[in-house]
Amino acid sequence: MVKTPFSRPRSLASLFTNHGHSHSHHDNHHLASTANIISALAADLLSLPDPTPDPTPILESHSFPSLLRSSHKPFAASIKLFSLLKPRPLLALEVFKWRREIAIGPNAIPLASEEYAKAITIAGRARNLDLAGKLFWEAIVSFPETALYNALMSAYMYNGMMRRCLAVFQSLRQDRRCKPTIVSYNILLSLFGRSVLVDHMEAVLQAANEAGVMRTLKTQNTIIASYITAFMWDRMEATYHAMQQGPVKPELRTHLLLLRGYAHAGNIEKMEYTYKIVSKQVKRVNAVFIRAMICTYCKSKHPKRVQRIEELLEYIADAEYRPWLHVLLIRVYAQEGLVEVMKRLIDEAFSRKTTVTTSETMRSIITSYFHCGDVDQLAGFLRSAERAGWKLCRSVFHCKMLMYGMRNRLKEMHDVLDEMKRFRFDPTKKTLSIIYKVYCNMGRRLEANTVVGLMFKFGVVSPTDARVFPSHREQP
Template sequence: MVKTPFPTPRSLASLFNRSGLRPHPDNHHHLASAANLISALAADLLSLPDSTPDPTPILESHSFPSLLRSSRKPFVSIKLFSLLKPRPLLALEVFKWRREIAMGPDGIPLASEEYAKAITIAGRAHNVDLAGKLFSEAIVSFPETALYNALMSAYMYNGMMRRCLAVFQSLRQDRRCKPTIVSYNILLSLFGRSVLVDHMEAVIQAANEAGVMRTLKTQNTILASYVTAFMWDRMEATYRAMQHGPVKPELRTHLLMLRGYAHSGNIEKMEETYKVVLNQVKQVNPVFIRAMICAYCKSKHPKRVERIEELLEYITDAEYRRWLHVLLIRFYAREGMVEVMKRLIGEAFSRKTTVTTSGTMRSIVTSYFHCGDVDQLAGFLRSAERAGWKLCRSLFHCKMLMFGMHNRLEEMHDVLDEMESLRFDRTKKTFSIMHKVYCNMGRRLEANTVVGLMLKLGLVSPTDGRDLLLHREQA
């Protein structure tokens, strides 16, 4: 007997003996009434604190044992475990209590479905050792594929590929049961998440050879794997096969295609699919809205600004994502929409959202440069430095050039000090900007001095230095 953290019953056989169950007419009214009672029980259980709560008082106050006895099938316990999915540790405590009341001759026997659910929950709680122990305990009396599938699911959820495959091999070798399409679906998800497309396609071939019929879950899993792997041709082929095959696309399928078209930049098909989805649901999940916004930000669509603003109406504060905020800053900067860019920058500062890429910072500075407002640029760089945003040498070069273009030489020189304080070395570009500014102002001595410094530091060759001086004389 495998040792588990739960107390051992006096008679293990009593856990699986159904003779003590009191049959009850399992009609629609009874199920609906039980579902309402379970929902109320789950709400009270979920209100318990996170720190290893004892569910016993609440379970007994809701007469849960009576509910179990009145149900011919383990409907009530499975329903309760499903409602407790957000709190897997709490669900395991409930299963522990459920197992205790299964002991003895007057106990309420456990069903294989309850064990399968508990194994899955243990996986969600990242307690794979417990999942394995529960499986070893249950498979003795319940040689069912569902238990194998539950253990495979637990290992898949925790990324344990080898263990998951080992369980599948054990299932294939067990003469009492055989793999179902659920078993193959778990393997498809396992390889799809790991972007092991070749392995996933080998599983598809094995399922075909085994003669198991594909389900909607199978097709959607294959489709999601191709989307994750950015394999657009195979994604399209799978979708077309669904359109002409026995398993037709539904909402989940269209959402996967929507994401695929967004990631691939296929704006036309993305918009067509979006219309299809809107005919099925009133509001699309923000996950897919964000993907569409990203697609428009990277596209040359003539109405990309209008489309983005329409989609942003569906993004609430609860769905705020820092990366999307930064992407929008860069988008509006590139579009030359300075006022919108500045508003987004202000919101980013207030939300403590940071920019960590030089490309975005360069887009912002370029936008300030094009509107010619050096003071706003200087203020932005000071705020960005305080907020911990990514700074790079090219930002200060732009600031130097703008001060020079406005003949504010003293402030241009101050930028050099700023660069030194931030440990940005002066490069050939730095001195070239200064040389250009002095040349444009007709300050020949300063321009020649800069050329001399470049020669001294080895930033230009003597020939290039003479060319710079000659260019100045000709000018």
């Protein structure tokens, strides 16, 4: 068994910080300088255009080979660089290809197991699973370590390859040279949790307990996240309460998950309480959780929902705009009868190319216009909505028709029928009933009788259906 010539640190951060009294001020300065060099190198690499070019010139211009040779832990610099290149996994793989090349020859800088593990994970992010498997088998010969198994499991988990992930875990259990760690079990928990296979996830927990593996904060948070995905609010809370009583205490990430869970559950009271806890732990809550809270208020009947929504909107930057949230806000202000704000949001949606695709939201908008009594504004909105590709439903035309009829604008009322035909909406009982009642209210019985004839023609009523046109049947 060949081991890496360097002992592995507890964390990458420890490589660039002071470990104890043995480190001099000069050592600390050197580590800080190294970190700056790697950051500058990563910035230059990330500036390279797609498709992924050869990174060799930039690596050599920054004297990265010399940096690796001068370091007593060369793999630390490589891993730091790989981490900074996370947004571009294909580029990171090109850098690893270069790293493998300088690991061969008389002046070779040998690869460490940590570098292989990182490269396997990156290959998974790049969705190159063949490469991930190749690197694993290449490394496991010299470094029979659990971290390599975990990296390959993570690559398969990231790509939703459940069977392959489970096969690697089974191989790990059968490998006498190493054994599963809590990281191995955490990967399986994430795998089953994302797939909403709660029974499988709980079986993994039982197996971890039987193996005597201690849970970590990551374990507990993964469990809570899985219960949220499965809408199992009681088990989510039970896990949280168990953390409060156990050795692994809830931290910020735990409370943020809980916040999202209560938001999805529509439990406003507990959501607000959890938000207060989170606000004490962090200056600014991530927009993802703020949007979840706003969404909950939008769907609730909370008496102060508009006030709460406006307070939360202050924490969302323009760059964090989401069309679906904008549509929800339009609906809320329409339901609350706040027409001016609704109009402003609608105009902004048009300018942002945001579309409304649900009939329910459109009905809320036209109801708001109806209560305003301004049919011309409604007509203008519908023209703009049509051009923007918004969802048009029969109720929209019925509202417009009724408002024209209430103002005795009969020609425009009839023109709505032509609009409906253009959008392939056939007249229904309600369509003709609106026209019938408009004529009855105006005392125009001849036209009302004509509409009744149309009702029979289209087959939307029968002669015995007195509920549709009671005034007609009262005639002698």
